[in-house]
Amino acid sequence: MNGVMLGSTYALLGIGLTLVFGIMRIVNFTHGEFYALGAYMAYLFVAQLGVNFFAAILLATAIGMIVGAALEFFILRRLKTTDIDSVMLLMIGLWIAMQNTEQLIWGGVAKLIPSPFAQQPLVFGPVSVSPLKVFVLVTAIVLLIAFHLLINHTRLGLAMRSTFQDRDVASLMGVNVGTIYMATFALGSGLAAVAGALLGPIFLVSPTMGDLASLKAFAIVILGGLGSTVGATIGGFVLALVEEFGSGYVSADFRDAFSFLVIVAVLILRPQGLFAPKERVG
Amino acid sequence: MTRLILSLLVVLAFVTLPFWMSDPYILGLLILAGIFIIAAISLNLLLGYTGQLSLGHVAFFGIGAYTSALLSRGFDVDLGLGLTLDVAPKPVWLSFLAGILMAALFGWFVGRLAFRVRGAYFVILTVSFAQVMRLIALNWVDLTEGPMAINNIPSFTLWLPGLGVTTLTTKAQNYWLVLAVAVIAFVLVAHIVRSRVGRALIALRENEGLARSVGIQVTHYLVLSTVVAAGIAGASGGLYTHYVRIVDPDVFMFIYTVTMIIMVVTGGKGTLTGPIVGGLLFGLMPELLRDYAGPEVQWIIYGAAIVLIVFFLPNGIVPAAARIWQRLAALGLRLVPEHLRPRLS
């Protein structure tokens, strides 16, 4: 149960990263920071401003999307070079700046987001789960379905898919690539932010939480094959289950090491990802 | 000719520095900057010349640091199955060399594995490698003391002909040691780069397909440059560990790799002096800012500096300075009558 709950949020995180890579060809090192941003926004609204818990999650997601869109519009769009290394460096710079801004504002001490759910677990026969985790799972699943509908059944989704296939052709066919990039980055950042806002109340919120999130997102995306959203969804669940079983049966100390071992193993054995993307982005 | 004189003057200035700049605080800064410059020089071989962006370079630094620290202090570790490995303390200079070898060995191993993939995959794989190393250092408490850190690491000892084994205690002595290793690393990389081996590396950076068509073995040369870069980074880790005399899993932090990359890119990747210029700048800048800004603000400035560099100085300071210098020279030449002008190039 824990694994499935984690898996659904990991999937959101992975999809966001793979979307930006697939469409914009950017290895997005700020991804984890948007996850942290989502969590901090949830903390800000719930704990500091006393906003309703559910509204706070919504607000956190919206802010993640707005910051993402702004970042694309004011920085990425102005960049002349498309050299993958330079763009990566730029993203690293932004990541450092974002993380330390969070640290500057909220300090290094981990924060707790209070949730309105009851502490005692719900019991379904042999299984007992906390209501908060059920809420997170349900929300994440709903978002996953909504995302797949968006990509496959809307005009925006179509435009994104065609940009993914061939930027220049899409542009010739009347797709405004600039707008698509902005939408992509906003959507990707929003997905990371909502994952952060959902997991924030379960774990603690700290400035460096984004680092692990980034690296896990990379592991998920590599599992599924860079650029494949279906692969990222499956990859999210696989990684979460590997972590759960790994920490249960091997060692809890190395829980977070599993994602790296997964990366290393997959890249060495099957560099194109476990689920070679037949159908990319959607 | 003027180049030679100029570089001799620069070297002389660095060698004599402790005599006219005895402030131990400044010397300490320069020692740490120098240690990172050595690491940056090694990264430049990989990033600047071979054209591979490895984001796990700090792993080799950390491996060198831990190997040298553990050997110089001695350790015993339970290998399971009732086996224990018991190692008596070794002389520091010997541990230091072992650290270099160990880092180079890991470089070979990682190179063999990582170069099966390129581009974004390679970058992510190298990041993961460094993270795995950090987690091992953090969790294999029996060997590494985990987050409690390894303390009381002995200071550097040097075997000198005629003097026997001497312990370096003063800041000035440590400064000269770092300077000497830095010069060796610089010359090593310079010699490699300007040779048949270096041309093969640069060819891989410029055009891998074409390089293969003239018989350059891709994997061989990629692994070779990783091994050399890892060894030099291991040396810088060893210097660090015996200077600071404490080592904890934080030596594997990603931010150190980033620091090295910033040094290389700011100075100018693929130029010999780039890592030195960038290293002095970024090695000293945080300290210069220290009185005015907290660590977070410093890091924010760091991050912003990277963004600005990618935007405005994508090739780094050294090439930009070289261009300005050429323009000035050309301007100066215009004042000289045509038949007296020296031939350029």
Add this chain to the structure above:
Amino acid sequence: MTNAATTVFEPASMDSAALPDGAPTALEITDLAVHIGGLVILERMSLSVPKGKIVSLIGPNGAGKTTAFNIITGYMTPSAGSVRFEGHDLLGMTPDDIAALGLVRTFQRTSIFAGCSVADNVLTAMHLRGRCGLFGAIFRTPSSLREEARLRAEVDDVLHFVGLQGRAGENAGSLAYGEQRLLGLAIALAARPKLLLLDEPAAGLNPSETERFKELVRLIRDDGVTVLLVEHNMHMVMSVSDKVFVLNQGRIIASGPPAAIQSNPEVIKAYLGTGLKKRAKA
């Protein structure tokens, strides 16, 4: 380089009778097939290149010429067939192994080491003729210094041969297009090929540059190097080739001396609508 012939059909310097069937073969391709997905790129293609001759492979766009080149030089693996060069089976060998056997190619798209000086481009291409390893490089051993001096001395010869003398110190990326094509040839020659594969060397060149290239190809052959040429410029093909193979839809449809090819009805059919037909009738 002289502006030699400008006639359209200058007779090939070798008469077809001078190509006895028993001539030693440099390259032997047998039943080569490439299927990608459901697409047949090459289908049972066979050809043999006699030693010391200029052999051309022509055919309409998409006939599979570059694919054949990529297979011969180890950049692609075929579905079936064999490629033998001087007794070595080339299939399964890497491009650098193949180059070490003396089989060197040029590329259709201009391929140089753009960030290096012209001299360094040539020096880099002499890789196989040096032995200096890491040890020699670091310690600058006497033997490595001697080797360096020996190779450097030859750079001028190569540059002089292609007509780039005096440009040695310039950045390769700043050369004009035609000069970059010449540098591409210089790079291949610096590797001392026994068999040189030229992939559309005249693409994008003006008539006088093409003439010069033609002359160079002859000189290379006269030096004892076997040449396999893929080219769209029929003037060039017909005037320099000793033998021509025509590839159409993945199959060799004709082969023989240039004069015979020009009047071959199969070939004219394949090229229908291109200039060759008109000229063949004339």
